[in-house]
Amino acid sequence: MRDGERIILFDVGSGPNFMPSSGKLVDAMAEIELDPSTVTHVVFTHAHPDHLWGLLDDFDELIFSEAKYMISKPEWDFWIDPSTFDKMPEDRQGFAVGARKYLSFLEEKITRFNYGEEILPGILALDTHGHTPGHSSFEIRSGSDSLLILGDAITNHAISFEKPGWRISSDQDAEQGIKTRKMLLDRLASEKMQMVGYHLPYPGIGRAEAKDGAFRFVAA
Ligand SMILES: [Zn+2]
Incomplete structure (x- = not known):
C-alpha cells in the first residue's frame, strides 16, 4: 500500500x-x-x-x-x-x-x-483471532473507499464462504475461527467492502455476497 x-x-x-x-x-x-x-x-x-x-x-x-x-x-x-x-x-x-x-x-x-488501534493513519487493527491466538485483519479507509486485509481469517473461496461454519484444520482454535469468519463475512457482505485474501484465487481481491443463508465469493 x-x-x-x-x-x-x-x-x-x-x-x-x-x-x-x-x-x-x-x-x-x-x-x-x-x-x-x-x-x-x-x-x-x-x-x-x-x-x-x-x-x-x-x-x-x-x-x-x-x-x-x-x-x-x-x-x-x-x-x-x-x-x-x-x-x-x-x-x-x-x-x-x-x-x-x-x-x-x-x-x-x-x-x-492492541486490537481496535489505528496503527497507521486510516488503518485499523481488527481482532480476528482463531486462526492464531493473535491474528489480526486490517480495515483500510480512504474517503468513502474501504478495503479489508483478511490475512488467513478467510482462506478458501468456496468453503470459507459457502460453509463458514465448517471447522478448518489450519485454524488453531477452530471454533473461534468459525465465529471470526462469520463476523467478517456479515460485515463484508452488508457493507459491500472490498477484501484482499492471500489464499483466494489470483489476484486475491473481491467481495462477499450473501447467498442462501451463507455467502459467495465475487472476484473483483
Ligand atoms: Zn496462517
Whole structure:
C-alpha cells in the first residue's frame, strides 16, 4: 500500500524455503520497481511460516532493512514464549520454532499493537483471532473507499464462504475461527467492502455476497 510517503507491506511471504512455488516477493517487487529498502512499514496479520519466514535474505539480514515492523501484542506474546512449542501439536511444532526464530530478529524494532488501534493513519487493527491466538485483519479507509486485509481469517473461496461454519484444520482454535469468519463475512457482505485474501484465487481481491443463508465469493 502506498500512502503519501509511506510504503506499507502486509506480511512478507514465506521466502524460498517453505515450498517450491514460493519465494517470489522480492522479484515481484522488482517488476514494479519497488526496492525493498524503501518499504517504510511491515504489518503482520500473524506469524505463520507463509506470512513471516520471508523476512531474511540468504545472509540472515532483514530484507526490508529500513522498515518499522508491527504485530498484535497477543500474536507476539504467543509465539515468542518458549513454552508455545510444547503446546503445539507435533506436526505444527516447526511453526513455533520458526516464528520464535524470525520474530527474535525484530525484538528491538517491532511495535506491538492492541486490537481496535489505528496503527497507521486510516488503518485499523481488527481482532480476528482463531486462526492464531493473535491474528489480526486490517480495515483500510480512504474517503468513502474501504478495503479489508483478511490475512488467513478467510482462506478458501468456496468453503470459507459457502460453509463458514465448517471447522478448518489450519485454524488453531477452530471454533473461534468459525465465529471470526462469520463476523467478517456479515460485515463484508452488508457493507459491500472490498477484501484482499492471500489464499483466494489470483489476484486475491473481491467481495462477499450473501447467498442462501451463507455467502459467495465475487472476484473483483
Ligand atoms: Zn496462517
